[in-house]
Amino acid sequence: MSGASGARARISVPEHGYPRTTVVDVHAHAILGAVEALVAADPRLAEHKALDLLRNGAESSVVSERMVAERIPLLTRLDARLAAMDAAGVDVQIVSASPSQYHYWADPELARTLFGRAHRSLAELVGQAPDRLRALGLVPLQHPDLLVEALDDALAHGxxxxxxxxxxxxxxxxxxxxxxxxxxxxxxxxxxxxxxxGCTLDERLDRFYLANSVGQPVENAVALSHLIFAGVLDRHPGLRVLAAHGGGYLPTFLGRSDHAWEVRPEARGCAEPPSCYLRRLWFDSLVHTPDALRALVAAAGADRVLLGSDFPFDMGVTDPLDGLAAAGLTADEQHAIASGNAAALGLRPVVLEESS
Incomplete structure (x- = not known):
């Protein structure tokens, strides 16, 4: 790969007899300045930040503000991003906006402007390093009638x-x-x-950074359970949903959900026991311990896990390949997670697919 950053670090995936591995990190973020400029003076943003303060607590809010400020170069500058990728042995990032830029408080008119601006900004970022980056767009989840339009706009931008x-x-x-x-x-x-x-448990988690360390895995589990129990995955078998943070608490504690499906009629909105749907979802590898990653692979399958770092935030990792190696998975499993599954999902940059 030519790369926009000059010298490249040697890929650190263990030797396994495969052709050179293109390592893909599917969980990486950017802050889109053009999006922030659209909302900076909107009083509704201040109201939303007040809710964030309630949910996170004053101490964590101060620490988070300082942490993000320290990482602004990584979130906004291409040269800093590519250098960090090289240091981590990552060839490709799938870049998504910082979740703080969802702005689900926006009215329909502003929401349409925001996703259009976000998609253009992300396309401009990818265009500066098309062999290193791909992007995921934004949709205004608060306005269901705009979602198809926003999705189509994201796809139209590549x-x-x-x-x-x-x-x-x-x-x-x-x-x-x-x-x-x-x-x-x-x-x-x-x-x-x-x-x-954010987590809807609100001020119950406003100390000790529980809003993130506990709240995020809870939110993953609740959201995925809504998808499963409502039969969404039955009605749309081709749907490709990738859950951050390893799917939170869901993948390794579905026995209780399966039991509910067996004994409670209101829990029978899906055609099969909930644990069966792990094979219809994908998960990133950001679970923080070797034991947890092994458990995720055992529950969902190595072909359903993709490398993720949560770049560049402090709850992520700077060395996702080292974490993958530490789990003691087979060479085939490591290759699938670092590269093969992303390729199977069509997540590598188009220029790489064309040159393969």
Whole structure:
């Protein structure tokens, strides 16, 4: 690969007899300055930030603000991003906007402007390093009637799919109004990247950074359960949903959900026991311990896990390949997670696919 950054680090995936591996990190973020400029003076943004403060607590909010400020170069400058990728042995990032830029408080007119601006900004970023980057667009989950339009706009800009949170005000992922969106995503093969932002447990988690360390895995589990129990994956078998943070608490604790499916009639909205649907979802590898990654692979299968770092935030990792190697998986499993599964989902940059 030519790369836009000059010298490249040697790929650190263990030797396994495969051709040279293209390592893909599917969980990496950017802050889009053009999007922030559109909302900076909007009083509704201040109201939303007040809710974030309630949910996260004052201490964590101060620490997070400092952390993000320190990482602004990585979030906004291509040269800093590519250098960090090289240092980590990552060839390709699938870049999504920072979840703080969902702006699910926006009215329909502003929401349409925001996703259009986001898609152009992401296309400009990818265009500067087309062999190193692909992107995921944004959709206004709070306005179900705009979702298909936003998805189509993302795809028209060359993006691999879109990023969504676990819910929006008044909208769960089981909401019937989302059916046209799921259908269009399945029809086009677009990736839907599920990345929660905020936790509705509110001030119960406002200390010790529980809003993130506990809240994010909870939100993943709740959102995926809405998809499963509502039969969304039955109605749209071609749907490609990738869950951040290894799917949170869901993948390794579905025995209770299976039991509910067996004994409770209101839990029978899906055709099969909930654990069966792990084979219809994908998960990133960001689970933080070797034991947890082995458990995720055992539950979902190595062909359903993709490398993820949560670049460049402090709850992510700077060395996703080292974490993968530490799990003691087979060479085939490591290759699938680092590279093969992303290729199978069509996530590598188009210029790489054309040159393969």
């Amino acid at each position: 993006h691999a799919g879109v990023e969504i949170s676990s819910h929006a005000p008044g909208v769960e992922l089981s909401d019937e109004r989302l059916e046209p969106f799921w259908a269009r995503a399945a029809e086009t093969g677009a990736l839907v990247f599920l990345h929660p932002f």
